[in-house]
Amino acid sequence: MIQTTLPLLVLLGPFTAILSDVILINEQKNWTEAQAFCREFYLDLPTVQTDDDRLEIQKALSGANHDTWVGLYGSICVWRWSYQSQDLLFSAWALTEDPSPRTQSACAVIRNDGFWYATNCTQLKPFVCYKGNQMFSLFIRTNLTWIEAQSFCRTKYVDLAFISGVTDNTDVLNNLIQYSVYEAWIGLSKNQWLWSDQSSVSWPSLGWSSGEPNNADGKEKCAFVNVNGLLVDENCDKVFSFFCVVKRVKAQVVRLAVKSSALLDESAIMLAIEKKMRIILLKLETDPAFSITWRAQTDGKTFKPLKNNARNTTIVCKQDQGLYFKGPR
Numbered sequence: 455m456i457q458t459t460l461p462l463l464v465l466l467g468p469f470t471a472i473l474s475d476v477i478l479i480n481e482q483k484n485w486t487e488a489q490a491f492c493r494e495f496y497l498d499l500p501t502v503q504t505d506d507d508r509l510e511i512q513k514a515l516s517g518a519n520h521d522t523w524v525g526l527y528g529s530i531c532v533w534r535w536s537y538q539s540q541d542l543l544f545s546a547w548a549l550t551e552d553p554s555p556r557t558q559s560a561c562a563v564i565r566n567d568g569f570w571y572a573t574n575c576t577q578l579k580p581f582v583c584y585k586g587n588q589m590f591s592l593f594i595r596t597n598l599t600w601i602e603a604q605s606f607c608r609t610k611y612v613d614l615a616f617i618s619g620v621t622d623n624t625d626v627l628n629n630l631i632q633y634s635v636y637e638a639w640i641g642l643s644k645n646q647w648l649w650s651d652q653s654s655v656s657w658p659s660l661g662w663s664s665g666e667p668n669n670a671d672g673k674e675k676c677a678f679v680n681v682n683g684l685l686v687d688e689n690c691d692k693v694f695s696f697f698c699v700v701k702r703v704k705a706q707v708v709r710l711a712v713k714s715s716a717l718l719d720e721s722a723i724m725l726a727i728e729k730k731m732r733i734i735l736l737k738l739e740t741d742p743a744f745s746i747t748w749r750a751q752t753d754g755k756t757f758k759p760l761k762n763n764a765r766n767t768t769i770v771c772k773q774d775q776g777l778y779f780k781g782p783r
């Protein structure tokens with residue numbers, strides 16, 4: 455007996471079927487107002503980290519010639535390493551310290567007891583530079599503020615001390631003990647860059663304009679992109695036009711017919727087709743994070759027998775016109 459079925463296959467997922475678009479809002483707002491506007495009417499200020507992001511920004515700007523807010527801002531709530539804005543995976547806070555976000559002091563020193571203490575960034579102290587490859591260098595001749603020390607270390611070496619584990623901490627401590635230093639800045643502060651949509655910051659791929667971020671007057675905690683699509687840190691109270699992220703969900707519906715000479719085991723057929731579809735989609739899409747779901751017919755079943763045998767091909771895939779999808783950005 456020939457049994458032909460006509461099911462609907464729907465491709466729809468929380469990640470894959472989402473197409474992200476950026477639009478330009480031609481209203482003058484400060485950074486906080488711009489963020490609130492995007493979050494109320496759209497999704498968020500955009501993350502501009504990859505070449506694709508920069509291309510999308512340029513497209514949204516479509517020849518307009520002005521500076522435009524994006525979602526990058528300096529957080530004072532999260533402790534991060536100065537080096538590549540890395541998260542704090544290892545810590546050696548002194549027991550008396552409160553490294554919670556409520557702490558007002560926003561920079562950290564290592565003391566000659568080997569523990570870290572939060573303190574005011576504007577104090578003048580010796581400091582430890584990070585030379586790369588778990589190598590450190592202690593500077594005691596000139597005491598600097600945390601920002602000055604960061605600038606010095608970034609110019610001369612890699613960054614302020616980046617302590618990734620016990621061994622690093624011991625190495626730095628031994629330097630302090632050797633030169634009888636009470637305490638010194640390490641590269642830990644609560645004033646690092648974050649994206650409004652919580653994307654993690656990939657420091658090496660951020661496209662800063664030349665000489666930026668320079669945190670002029672210590673007040674530049676937000677970032678805009680200039681006409682070249684490059685990032686510039688700026689006072690958050692300045693007003694600019696801004697970009698918002700708009701996301702649309704798109705689904706691709708595929709209708710297919712299956713020819714079988716026996717009664718169909720629906721679940722086995724569905725599994726086999728899903729496998730086949732995954733192989734096809736993986737070839738089409740660079741990002742594998744799509745999902746496939748089946749659409750039930752009005753009778754609650756996925757497949758239903760055709761009344762005649764007009765369709766006699768083994769598997770027919772037909773893409774509906776005008777629908778497409780794209781992987782997550």
Ligand SMILES: [Ca+2]
Pocket residue numbers: 666667668669670674686687688
């Ligand atoms: Ca600046």
